[in-house]
Amino acid sequence: MTVTETVAPVQAQTKAAAEATTSTWTPPPGRLGNLTPVQEAALVKVAAELRAEGAFVEARHDDATLLRFLRARKFDVLKTKDMLLASEKWRKEFGVDELVRTFDFPELEEVDKYYPQYYHKMDKSGRPVYIERIGNLNMKALYACTSQDRLLKRLVVEYESFLTSRLAACAAAEGHPVETSLTILDLGGVSLSNFIRVKDYVFAATSIGQNMYPECMGAFYIINAPWTFTAVWAAIRPWLDEVTAAKVQIVGGPRVYRPLLLAQIDADCLPAEFGGTCACAGGCSLSDMGPWNPEGNKTASASPIASALTEKLAAPAPTEVIDVPVNGQVLSV
Structure with a gap:
């Protein structure tokens, strides 16, 4: 997918997010529906680069998620990509997907x-x-x-x-x-x-x-x-x-x-x-x-994470695994 082909869906999702807002609510800066041209370009670029490297995970790398990482790195595409790749490597090593399916x-x-x-x-x-x-x-x-x-x-x-x-x-x-x-x-x-x-x-x-x-x-x-x-x-x-x-x-x-x-x-x-x-x-x-x-x-014995x-x-296990060398770092919510 080219950058030009990527722009259209991002713009469409941004427009949809803006139209979905109520008259009393406005997306905060840096979120879908409230992106500057520079921020929107960074979103397009980081998605395109992840796809080009075969590191884009369809199940997780939606626009809202990419924007969380972009905001954390002040919309620096290179630092954001490093952070995302470090996160994917950690998820594999920590066994996140298996934990979500089996942890009690x-x-x-x-x-x-x-x-x-x-x-x-x-x-x-x-x-x-x-x-x-x-x-x-x-x-x-x-x-x-x-x-x-x-x-x-x-x-x-x-x-x-x-x-x-x-x-x-x-x-x-x-x-x-x-x-x-x-x-x-x-x-x-x-x-x-x-x-x-x-x-x-x-x-x-x-x-x-x-x-x-x-x-x-x-x-x-x-x-x-x-x-x-x-x-x-x-x-x-x-x-x-x-x-x-x-x-x-x-x-x-x-x-x-x-x-x-x-x-x-x-x-x-x-x-x-x-x-x-x-x-x-x-x-x-x-x-x-x-x-x-x-x-x-x-x-009282019911687990707070049981419903999730x-x-x-009930969902099929993700099959895409990322294993790439990265430079990155790793408060409770």
Whole structure:
């Protein structure tokens, strides 16, 4: 396919995205429906170059995905292509497609006691809300019921579910594309020693999120930040690129963070412990409540990724594999 042949479908998809928007919603800059001529040319070029090298994956490299990587590399085509190729190489080595088809996480309830990590409903912009709490972190108890390797595998499967299931459900509910999440990291009760013990996992999760699933985080609120977090932030900050770091807002206790969160999230979508009114049966952290799962989990033992896995199990396994030498690098969503 020539560059000229590639331009027409991209322009058609861009026009369709623009026409699909409602009168009250406009695509943010750098998204389909709101591209500058330079950005659109970069999209065409990176797609054409990937195709020319036999590295274009039809199942994944749609325009929205290519634009996520382009935004992460400020629309530099060469850097974007390197990032995409590094991502494809990592997917093969990590076994992402096989994980999505087969991974199960029966230790979910036990892990939730020590390190809750969960999606819960949407914010006022239609973005899935993702919450992590590390104040009750007990590394000995956590790693007695799971391992860092399994936590990272769960993280990757959740990213895949986020992209293929959660965002699509939120977009359908809102009537316009949704591409990012709102993250809440609760540090209430956390100690510096707790963070030091979990830093290896946080670093690995940061690496995966930032370079394998770029531009998925729309806003990041770190709440209940203790004074010792200055040292923690000094350790985390070098791991983040400037775009990611700019999205992080560090705030103190309930008097500060509750009005801030409620300005972003309706009270009935925000768990009561954070100042909202939601109190899901069995606990919000195990409910997986949202447009992707409107009735929530019926039992506490239900897995938050079960519906996405079921959908993937019914689909044929991808057959295209990328194995190319690359130069690239690898925060939870």
